[in-house]
Amino acid sequence: MSDTLLTALQWYGAAAGLIAALIVSLNLGTRPTGWGFVIFVTSSIALIAWGFLSDEAEGIGWQNIGLLAINIVGVYRYLFTGTAKEADGAAPGEAR
Numbered sequence: 001m002s003d004t005l006l007t008a009l010q011w012y013g014a015a016a017g018l019i020a021a022l023i024v025s026l027n028l029g030t031r032p033t034g035w036g037f038v039i040f041v042t043s044s045i046a047l048i049a050w051g052f053l054s055d056e057a058e059g060i061g062w063q064n065i066g067l068l069a070i071n072i073v074g075v076y077r078y079l080f081t082g083t084a085k086e087a088d089g090a091a092p093g094e095a096r
Helices: 003-026 030-053 058-080 083-087
Strands: none
Touching: 003 030, 030 058, 030 083, 058 083
């Protein structure tokens, strides 16, 4: 595997994870939080690939398989159901 590709996967995964964590931590509402989880999904995919393609990062790959599952739940909850809005105190379909 190309060292350049492995480096790009590693750094994209790290940077995207930081950006997603910032978006989620700002608690800007349901839709922005949902998009933060979408960014987390891309980060997890990059880090899974890097973890299993790199010689010494298999643990990161396994960790991100678990995080990918959690992030998919976040995407589903915040972008595809009214569950997150109900938890925020707003009625489904009502703007925050």
